[in-house]
Amino acid sequence: MSRIRKSMLFIPGNNPSMIQNAGVFGADSVILDLEDAVSMDEKDSARNLVYNGLMALDFGASEKVVRINPLDTHMGIKDLSFISKAKPDAILVPKADEKSIKLCCSMLDNIEKEMNYNHGQIKIIALIETAYGVEKSSDIIQISDRVEGILLGGEDLTADLGVHRTLQGDEIFYGRTRLVMAAKAFNKQVIDTPFTDVNDNAGLRSDSQLAVKLGFTGKALINPRQIDIVHEVFSPTEEEIKWATDVLKEWEVAKAKGLGVFSFNGKMVDAPILSRAKNTLKKAGLELETGGDLI
Ligand SMILES: CC(C)(COP(=O)(O)OP(=O)(O)OC[C@H]1O[C@@H](n2cnc3c(N)ncnc32)[C@H](O)[C@@H]1OP(=O)(O)O)[C@@H](O)C(=O)NCCC(=O)NCCSC(=O)C[C@@](O)(CC(=O)O)C(=O)O
Numbered sequence: 001m002s003r004i005r006k007s008m009l010f011i012p013g014n015n016p017s018m019i020q021n022a023g024v025f026g027a028d029s030v031i032l033d034l035e036d037a038v039s040m041d042e043k044d045s046a047r048n049l050v051y052n053g054l055m056a057l058d059f060g061a062s063e064k065v066v067r068i069n070p071l072d073t074h075m076g077i078k079d080l081s082f083i084s085k086a087k088p089d090a091i092l093v094p095k096a097d098e099k100s101i102k103l104c105c106s107m108l109d110n111i112e113k114e115m116n117y118n119h120g121q122i123k124i125i126a127l128i129e130t131a132y133g134v135e136k137s138s139d140i141i142q143i144s145d146r147v148e149g150i151l152l153g154g155e156d157l158t159a160d161l162g163v164h165r166t167l168q169g170d171e172i173f174y175g176r177t178r179l180v181m182a183a184k185a186f187n188k189q190v191i192d193t194p195f196t197d198v199n200d201n202a203g204l205r206s207d208s209q210l211a212v213k214l215g216f217t218g219k220a221l222i223n224p225r226q227i228d229i230v231h232e233v234f235s236p237t238e239e240e241i242k243w244a245t246d247v248l249k250e251w252e253v254a255k256a257k258g259l260g261v262f263s264f265n266g267k268m269v270d271a272p273i274l275s276r277a278k279n280t281l282k283k284a285g286l287e288l289e290t291g292g293d294l295i
Pocket residue numbers: 009010011012018019021033036037129152153154155156157193194198222223224225
């Protein structure tokens with residue numbers, strides 16, 4: 001089962017003090033970035049810094065992810081070859097397409113063999129940020145079990161579409177829903193694009209609420225101050241947990257009476273509603289008190 005990734009915090013790979021603190025923020029994953037956040041003349045020093053950070057620092061409970069440069073560049077190949085030897089938990093592949101993900105998989109196969117790592121231990125998250133990537137997302141996601149999820153890159157996607165990025169995000173709505181469908185169809189995670197105004201908490205909250213409503217399983221972040229809001233919005237509320245627990249208890253009673261459908265607080269409950277209740281408890285990290293198949 002894939003690890004929980006409600007919050008994935010980008011940290012520029014050329015910033016030693018930010019990297020030093022990576023483990024204390026409480027993000028589910030930290031993404032040490034060698035791509036967009038690092039200028040061309042700092043690419044080599046950032047690669048060394050991230051490698052040394054992975055080898056020496058304590059990242060606490062946070063997953064260690066590295067965003068490499070695109071794999072159709074010499075820099076990207078160098079990043080993956082070098083960084084994988086510091087045993088990151090996952091690689092975030094930018095501008096993902098079928099070719100880059102297949103190449104990443106075969107390079108990781110070789111590196112894991114050479115380093116005596118377990119086969120498949122370094123996971124892949126595909127960063128979907130081109131119109132091509134959106135259209136091919138369901139193919140990309142199926143390439144390997146290593147690919148545990150896809151992350152939407154809203155800034156690059158709107159650049160590729162030749163449109164402006166807006167607060168409401170109408171221009172990325174199709175991309176968002178398309179990625180959610182692809183991920184859910186193949187039982188993978190789907191992580192929403194970062195909200196880039198770090199001082200607009202209300203905007204972050206409503207953007208995160210929209211992502212939850214659409215089916216995203218987590219959100220990328222660019223600042224530690226965004227973590228609490230995202231964790232809160234991506235976790236079921238007390239009210240939702242109570243509803244799920246009560247529905248599943250009522251189901252036990254209904255089942256004993258041989259009923260496949262029953263009424264709870266005046267509303268019909270059948271298999272999909274029971275599934276939703278189970279999912280709510282799963283998201284909250286709670287054990288189900290009821291066992292067995294639904295209906
Ligand atoms: C935004 C801002 C400049 C604001 O600075 P500010 O100075 O106003 O922040 P403050 O809140 O005042 O900082 C208070 C304290 O937190 C520390 N602190 C801040 N941020 C921290 C952090 N991330 N990690 C650890 N520590 C951090 C800071 O050092 C300070 O520490 P201290 O001095 O000790 O008190 C800063 O956050 C930042 O650089 N963020 C990362 C930006 C980045 O990675 N972008 C690339 C990835 S996105 C991307 O690429 C989009 C996309 O992937 C997808 C697509 O396509 O759409 C693409 O491709 O485009």
